Amino acid sequence: MANGRGCWTVGIGILFQRGHFWKQKVEKQGIDSHEFNYIELQHRMQNYALSSCIGKALETLNFMKNVPGKPTVYDYNALIHCYLKSKDVLLEELVKVYVGMKRFGPLPNALTFNTLFNGMLLFGNLKDALFIAEEMLTSGFVPSFSSLSKLLKKSLESGSLVDSLRVLDFMLEFDYSPTDPTSNLLITRLCKAGMICEAYFVFSVLLSKGYFCGAYGYNPILWALCKANQSYIALTLFCLLKKKGFVHNVCSYTALVYGFSRERLWEEAFCCLKEMEAAGCKPNAITYTTVVKFLCDDGQIEEALGLLDKMQKEGCDPDLVIYNIILRELCHQNRIVEIGELVQVIDQKGFSPNLFTHAALAGGMLKGGRIGIAHKLLVDVFSSGCSVDVAIYNIFFNILCCLNRSKEALFFMRSMMEIGLRPNNVSYNTILNGFCEEHLIDEALELFDRFEWAANGPDLVSFNTILSAACKQGNSSMIRRVLYRMEYEGVKFNIISTTCLIQYFCYSWEDFRVLEAIGIHDLTVIGWKLFLPTEEARSIVSTTYDGQSSTKSWNVVYTG
Incomplete structure (x- = not known):
């Protein structure tokens, strides 16, 4: 920020010299010191501060020393307050003022600290705000709960988790407990950042101080543990909290179901489902979808269909998401009869097929070897004017390449770009592999070298595709060309x-x-x-x- 429109900055040591220096200066200039009216100096100092002229404001403040007992700490507080209201604020200058007050007097009071703290907070200087709060404590004043609570919220908003933990630690020194939303947000942010130990530490410290943490406080920890393949540790925490009298909700149970299903520990996953029902906590659509998804990923379509049936009997209506998941696995396993039946059910339920439905059907048919059906399906989707994304196009490119129509796939990719969809590396690599499979090496090299790739250009998959084709053809010059480029771009084998x-x-x-x-x-x-x-x-x-x-x-x- 600018330094007050040409105002000069006075060195901190000179500005805080004793009053006799300024008195000598005034007498030397032939000015009667009695003419320096205190009220007038106050107004002048405040106007300078409001105009961002911190140097002249401090100079005027020092002229007040000609008035007995002046300037007071309230004059300094007024200077700080007015300067913070100005357009061009240099927070470093306020720190210098604070240091000068500590060194030469008058000593800062509670209002000084609060004004500085709020100013630092206003301008987002969170580290200095915490420094002022710590200095306040050192000087015998206690920061208010509202001040530290604001600082904690600002730290979380800025994404600085380390500073947030420092602020929380500082708050706990005064037995200040953060509000429910703030503590929950802190724990959630820590979990998302992979700082599970820190999140659990925050939770346990708050718990030990008698602060009641509901399920919204510890559920993020359960989920983070389960996502990190530590489901048994999550189960231990779950049982410990239950013994302490905590009442788990559907999100708590679903976290365990997710974790055990993800690790393919099906006995434990279904045991959690039974325990959930026994506790009177009814599984919701997310709970069922979680298990069905991992069952399908594991190829256990019969179990997935059985769970879908149970879900409906329990009065929990399946949504299009769970139907899409099952539809995809049925396609993978070439279960044509069940696919037709499920499509009818989807239609009877009043669901309109979305992008994921088209991707599930086409991708599943492709993987199941029914390339012709997959091709016709997506051609119908494009012809009907349905909204499609890059993922749908990538499946279509793969289908065309499997039909030895890689040039047509390249044409469609250019058409896709014309309507504003940007291909990704999967798009390029699919067509690149198609050219190589059709022995269209010139076209492959042109795509590899000249086309506008996404992100940082060809990746390791791209290089391996070209390298494999060159090696199969025994083309040593192409091999050298690929190897040189890999070395140049820092791509490792x-x-x-x-x-x-x-x-x-x-x-x-x-x-x-x-x-x-x-x-x-x-x-x-x-x-x-x-x-x-x-x-x-x-x-x-x-x-x-x-x-x-x-x-x-x-x-x-x-x-x-």
């Missing part, structure tokens, strides 16, 4: 890249030493078996390879 090169060198009988370029110690058993030409050598690899053998020892195997 993975097992797929390495295996492609090993296959190429096997077919071309290149010298064994070329492996040094791709990191000989990173090869797996499969990689070595692909490279070594004899069954005897491969047998040696299977029985002796430990991942740490030297180049020399492998040369012995190769030449022996």
